[in-house]
Amino acid sequence: MNDLKKIRNVKLGKKVWLSDFINLYDCEIGDETKVGPFVEIQRGVKVGSRCKISSHSFLCEGVSLGNGVFIGHGVMFTNDRNPKATNEDGELMSPYEWLLETTVVEDRVSIGSGAVILPGITLGEACMVGAGAVVTRSVPAGATVVGNPARIVKERE
Amino acid sequence: MNDLKKIRNVKLGKKVWLSDFINLYDCEIGDETKVGPFVEIQRGVKVGSRCKISSHSFLCEGVSLGNGVFIGHGVMFTNDRNPKATNEDGELMSPYEWLLETTVVEDRVSIGSGAVILPGITLGEACMVGAGAVVTRSVPAGATVVGNPARIVKERE
Amino acid sequence: MNDLKKIRNVKLGKKVWLSDFINLYDCEIGDETKVGPFVEIQRGVKVGSRCKISSHSFLCEGVSLGNGVFIGHGVMFTNDRNPKATNEDGELMSPYEWLLETTVVEDRVSIGSGAVILPGITLGEACMVGAGAVVTRSVPAGATVVGNPARIVKERE
Numbered sequence: 001m002n003d004l005k006k007i008r009n010v011k012l013g014k015k016v017w018l019s020d021f022i023n024l025y026d027c028e029i030g031d032e033t034k035v036g037p038f039v040e041i042q043r044g045v046k047v048g049s050r051c052k053i054s055s056h057s058f059l060c061e062g063v064s065l066g067n068g069v070f071i072g073h074g075v076m077f078t079n080d081r082n083p084k085a086t087n088e089d090g091e092l093m094s095p096y097e098w099l100l101e102t103t104v105v106e107d108r109v110s111i112g113s114g115a116v117i118l119p120g121i122t123l124g125e126a127c128m129v130g131a132g133a134v135v136t137r138s139v140p141a142g143a144t145v146v147g148n149p150a151r152i153v154k155e156r157e
Numbered sequence: 158m159n160d161l162k163k164i165r166n167v168k169l170g171k172k173v174w175l176s177d178f179i180n181l182y183d184c185e186i187g188d189e190t191k192v193g194p195f196v197e198i199q200r201g202v203k204v205g206s207r208c209k210i211s212s213h214s215f216l217c218e219g220v221s222l223g224n225g226v227f228i229g230h231g232v233m234f235t236n237d238r239n240p241k242a243t244n245e246d247g248e249l250m251s252p253y254e255w256l257l258e259t260t261v262v263e264d265r266v267s268i269g270s271g272a273v274i275l276p277g278i279t280l281g282e283a284c285m286v287g288a289g290a291v292v293t294r295s296v297p298a299g300a301t302v303v304g305n306p307a308r309i310v311k312e313r314e
Numbered sequence: 315m316n317d318l319k320k321i322r323n324v325k326l327g328k329k330v331w332l333s334d335f336i337n338l339y340d341c342e343i344g345d346e347t348k349v350g351p352f353v354e355i356q357r358g359v360k361v362g363s364r365c366k367i368s369s370h371s372f373l374c375e376g377v378s379l380g381n382g383v384f385i386g387h388g389v390m391f392t393n394d395r396n397p398k399a400t401n402e403d404g405e406l407m408s409p410y411e412w413l414l415e416t417t418v419v420e421d422r423v424s425i426g427s428g429a430v431i432l433p434g435i436t437l438g439e440a441c442m443v444g445a446g447a448v449v450t451r452s453v454p455a456g457a458t459v460v461g462n463p464a465r466i467v468k469e470r471e
Contacts, residue, residue, distance in 0.1 A: 003161070003317075004161075004317070004318075004320075006161075006177055006178075019337070020320055020337065021178060021195075021320075021337065021352075023176070023194045023195075023212075032406055034406075036354070037320075037337045037354055038178075038195050038213070038335075038352050038354070040193070040194055040195070040212045040213075050399060050400050050404070050405070050406050052399040052406075055337075055372055056195075056213060056231075056352070056354075056370060056372055056388075056390070058212055058230045058231065058270070060230075067400075067404075068398075068399045068400035068404060069399055070397050070398055070399040072390075072392070072397060073372045073390050073392075074213075074231060074372065074388065074390045074430075076213070076229075076230050076231045076270040076271045076288070078229070078269070078270050078288055082267075082285075083227050083229060083267050083269065084227055084265070084267055085207055085208055085209040085225045085226055085227040085265070085267070086207050086224075086265065090207070090225060091207070092207050092209075108398070110396075110397050110398055110399070112392070112397065112430075113372070113390040113391075113392050113430055114271075114390045114428075114430035114448070116231075116269075116271035116288045116289035118288055128396075131392055131430045131432055132430035132448030132462055134271070134288065134289030134305075146463075147463070148289055148304055148448075149303075149304070160317075160318070161318075163318075163334055163335075163351075178335060178352075180333070180334065180335065180351045180352075180369075195335075195352050195370070197350070197352070197369045197370075213370060215370055215387045215388065215427070217387075231370075231388060233370070233386075233387050233388045233427040233428045234427075235386070235387075235426070235427050235445055239442075240384050240386060240424050240426065241382075241384055241422070241424055242364055242365055242382045242383055242424070243381075243382035243422065247364070247381075247382060248364070249346055249348075249364050249366075250366075271428075273388075273426075273427055273428035273445045273446035275445055291428070291445065291446030291462075305446055305461055306460075306461070
């Protein structure tokens, strides 16, 4: 660890590989997983074993990844369908004033670079999200989705 | 301030919260605003009070944010519809050789993660830009837009 | 150079300008090129002279840029159409188990912010990729493409 890795209260498995320029806190990373530069992983996130989290990606509170998951570069997860900076009174939103929606990414899912994942959905086992896709609903196991909004272009083989 | 915050000539309001891994210069940030990691804010940008600028976002010269604005993760603003690296003579473009177009983000706007905002437009008060949207024209106050290019899916309530 | 620039085995031309918060290795950067913050450039990449690589962009192995190329902010290149974290045996993929596809970016191409470039294609001389475009096939010289997937909206003038 050096000063370019900001890591607070992270449960790390064996042989985890962490790049510089990362911000990880209060999360859990499984064995042999790799994390690229310019990645943030927030509180409560669980990342399985032998995952690859590529550069510039963001995993927010509410996200869980199974084992063998590939996250491309610049992938953005979300956890709030109606994000706001302030409440009705014009004060900064507190953590108690909004609904966190969870996202489940099952084993061996691959998410292409630049994809955006809306909250409250499940990406089924070994499904593939195309690069640049904006995923607004759950994806069945083994399917491939592309586009904005993402549509299924291939069912499970 | 530490060495992981690159901050030059920034006018900071009260109780501003700044993450590590940021690059801010010659700009202005209002009271109680929060700035996440991996954010760049350029010369001349004005950010209002109680805004939230999430990780991986980029605010270029020419952008101004009102108060209570939410900027999601990985949001890219732009200020040049026809960007080039070099001029007709093959030399690097100088700051005097291109037209900067401004972008106005009014109070309480929310911009979802991964959105891209084309220049020369206004995002009207309390409008909502969906995650992954590519916004090519101004958005009326209170409206919701999604898609690439972004279309209105809900008018002001 | 300071500690916020991670640079290993990079062949730098004259008057190259490098921002802080960058991760460059085993690559080549031509004269007078500028590289913004939060950029990663990987092994084997060749960047020509007088290019501009803007913040938050990612250039992967297999990419080559000509001279006078403009890369906007948050642009993601790719080199694998079928990325996976693990192989059939559930082990981490080794570099020998997948096919790297190359991407050629010719002289004076401009790529707008937030664009995603699929692998195995050529972006022809002086073509323009619109902000937020997802480019899935080669672009002819001088053409303009926009959208997801990117379509030609203007031929060479």
